[in-house]
Each structure stands twice: as structure tokens, then as C-alpha cells.
Amino acid sequence: LPEDARQPIYVDADQAEVDKNKGITIYEGNVIINQGSMKILADKVTIFNQAKKVSRIVAKGKKGQAQYQQQPDAEKDLVIAKADTIEYLVGKETLHLLDNAYLLQDGATMKGHRIDYDVRASMATATGQGNKGDNKPNSRIQVVIPAKQLNREKQ
Amino acid sequence: MPKHWISLLLLIALTVLFLVFWESPPALLTGAKETSKPEFPAAYMINSHSQHFDKTGHLDYEIKAAKVVHYQATPGRQQDSDHADITSPEITLHTQGRKPWHLRAKTGRSNSDGSQIILTDDVQGWQEDDDGQRNELNTDELVIHTKRNYVETDKAVIINNSGHVIKAIGLEADLNKETLRLKQRVRGVHEFEQ
Numbered sequence: 001l002p003e004d005a006r007q008p009i010y011v012d013a014d015q016a017e018v019d020k021n022k023g024i025t026i027y028e029g030n031v032i033i034n035q036g037s038m039k040i041l042a043d044k045v046t047i048f049n050q051a052k053k054v055s056r057i058v059a060k061g062k063k064g065q066a067q068y069q070q071q072p073d074a075e076k077d078l079v080i081a082k083a084d085t086i087e088y089l090v091g092k093e094t095l096h097l098l099d100n101a102y103l104l105q106d107g108a109t110m111k112g113h114r115i116d117y118d119v120r121a122s123m124a125t126a127t128g129q130g131n132k133g134d135n136k137p138n139s140r141i142q143v144v145i146p147a148k149q150l151n152r153e154k155q
Numbered sequence: 156m157p158k159h160w161i162s163l164l165l166l167i168a169l170t171v172l173f174l175v176f177w178e179s180p181p182a183l184l185t186g187a188k189e190t191s192k193p194e195f196p197a198a199y200m201i202n203s204h205s206q207h208f209d210k211t212g213h214l215d216y217e218i219k220a221a222k223v224v225h226y227q228a229t230p231g232r233q234q235d236s237d238h239a240d241i242t243s244p245e246i247t248l249h250t251q252g253r254k255p256w257h258l259r260a261k262t263g264r265s266n267s268d269g270s271q272i273i274l275t276d277d278v279q280g281w282q283e284d285d286d287g288q289r290n291e292l293n294t295d296e297l298v299i300h301t302k303r304n305y306v307e308t309d310k311a312v313i314i315n316n317s318g319h320v321i322k323a324i325g326l327e328a329d330l331n332k333e334t335l336r337l338k339q340r341v342r343g344v345h346e347f348e349q
Contacts, residue, residue: 018316019332021333047343
């Protein structure tokens with residue numbers, strides 16, 4: 001929701017380590033992060049502080065992928081994202097989904113090596129891996145837009 | 156020698172052996188060094204302020220207290236069981252190149268050489284940063300290793316690290332390196348960059 005970004009960030013985890021010099025807090029074990037309607041689930045989360053405020057959050061999955069969900073607006077469906085690593089730039093409200101990235105938004109899905117998602121503008125940019133014309137797995141992106149949404153756009 | 160004499164002698168020997176073991180103190184059997192528990196205070200101090208220095212002459216830590224009662228099992232000879240009970244201890248741990256950590260509680264106990272002090276009952280710790288913000292620590296019990304500037308507890312603890320509040324069960328903190336490890340059931344609340 002628009003007011004999410006002004007909410008404090010709540011974290012639950014099994015263990016944590018704080019390194020004041022480096023300005024980082026590392027949470028490990030069943031990590032759950034909540035900020036308003038935004039939620040991140042991961043095995044390991046590193047919170048970076050800048051001038052003692054949270055500036056960046058990096059979530060990594062070990063047993064599974066890191067997961068993210070947020071409600072962009074009261075009328076819209078949840079945006080759901082998964083990746084091996086999720087980086088969230090708190091101030092810019094930007095999400096970087098790195099490695100095996102997946103995004104579900106308004107019924108449309110997007111897959112690729114990397115997806116950058118602007119939370120405020122609800123805009124996603126996906127990039128594959130490797131050079132043009134490669135046919136390696138993950139080298140291209142896949143987008144699936146449900147027929148219903150296509151028809152609605154045609155009218 | 157007829158048989159019944161031998162068995163009689165055997166019986167007597169066993170009885171004597173049993174009685175010897177029954178009467179002898181455990182230390183004889185287990186070989187453990189018997190340390191007697193100090194029952195009476197050897198000395199006490201009222202409104203004390205002690206300063207402790209390291210080998211290079213740097214101030215390591217200070218202890219202020221309303222009252223310190225020192226117990227020594229054998230006057231003049233230090234033993235492991237010797238200790239000091241402290242009322243309203245206020246400890247300042249000096250870490251080189253950084254602001255000191257202040258720790259206080261209602262009660263405390265120091266071991267025989269002061270290398271370990273256990274604070275109990277409403278333990279509060281704080282350190283002020285260069286910009287005046289405070290890092291705080293609150294728990295029910297805290298073990299301070301004075302020679303290593305290292306503190307630990309297995310109790311519930313609340314850390315307030317410049318506005319980021321973290322609750323957990325169990326803590327280990329190296330005050331020289333300024334690193335903390337929170338052991339179980341961690342709950343954090345972080346303010347964010349506006």
C-alpha cells in the first residue's frame with residue numbers, strides 16, 4: 001500500500017548478529033519481515049543501515065527461494081515475487097529479484113534471470129542471462145498475460 | 156588352617172574395609188581438592204570506587220558500588236570459592252578508541268580475581284555514540300568478562316541500537332569488536348531511511 005514505505009520494519013527470526021561497525025544486522029532461520037502490507041520470507045536476511053536508518057534489505061533463500069509479497073493498492077491483487085536473492089532498496093522502493101526470478105502482478109507472470117520491480121510505479125523490467133541469441137536455459141525471459149486481461153486491454 | 160578359619164578372617168577383613176570406606180571423607184576417594192566454602196566476610200567496603208588497569212597501563216574497567224562484601228575461605232590465600240557480593244554495582248568498561256560501556260544492576264557478584272562479574276536484577280547497559288545517540292541493553296542477568304570486554308546472558312534481552320530495537324533470548328557481545336550475537340527467538344523493529 002502507498003503508506004507501507006513509512007511504516008517501521010518488523011523482523012522475526014531464529015538468530016541474529018549485529019555488527020555496529022559495518023552497520024549491518026544479519027537475521028537467520030525462518031526470517032519473516034513485515035512493513036505494512038509488504039512481507040518477505042527468507043532463510044537469511046541482511047539489513048544495511050545508512051546513517052543509522054535502514055537503507056537496503058537483502059534476502060536469500062537456502063532451503064527454498066526468498067519470497068516477497070505486497071498489496072500495491074486497496075483494489076489490486078497481491079504482487080508476489082520469488083528469487084534466489086531479493087534486494088529491496090527501502091528509500092527508492094525498488095525490488096531487485098536476482099537468479100530464477102518470478103513475478104506475479106495482476107494475473108500476469110514474468111520469469112527471467114533478473115527482474116527489477118519499481119514498487120511505487122508497479123513497473124517491472126526483466127532481463128535474461130547471457131548474450132543475444134543464446135538458447136541456454138534462463139537466457140531468455142518469459143511473460144504470460146492471461147486472455148481476460150488481453151481482452152480488457154483491447155476494449 | 157581349617158576352612159572355617161579362612162572364611163572368618165575374610166569376613167573380618169571385608170567388615171574392616173567397609174568401615175574404612177564408610178568413614179573416610181569423599182575427597183579421599185574422588186581425589187577432588189576439597190575447598191571449604193567461606194562463611195564469614197573477610198572485608199567490606201561502603202561507597203567504593205575501584206579502577207583496574209591492563210598490563211599496558213590503560214584503564215580497563217571501573218566499579219562503583221554502594222557496598223562490596225568480600226568472602227575469603229582462607230585469609231591470605233586466594234581460592235576459587237572466594238567471591239565478592241556487590242550492592243548497586245555500576246561498572247564502566249573502557250574499550251580503546253571507543254566510548255565506554257556503562258553497566259549497572261541492583262546486585263552483582265565477582266569471582267575471586269575479578270575476571271568475571273555477574274550482574275543480576277534489572278541489569279541496564281548503555282553506550283553513547285559520537286552523535287549523542289545511545290545504544291542500550293536491558294536484561295535480568297549479565298555475565299561480564301572484564302578482561303575481554305565480553306558480555307553474555309542466556310536470559311531475555313532487549314537491545315536498542317540507535318533506534319533499532321531487537322528482543323531475543325540469549326546474547327553474546329564483544330564490546331571491542333562491537334558485534335552482538337542474539338541466540339534465540341529474535342524480534343527486531345527497524346526504522347528506515349526516509
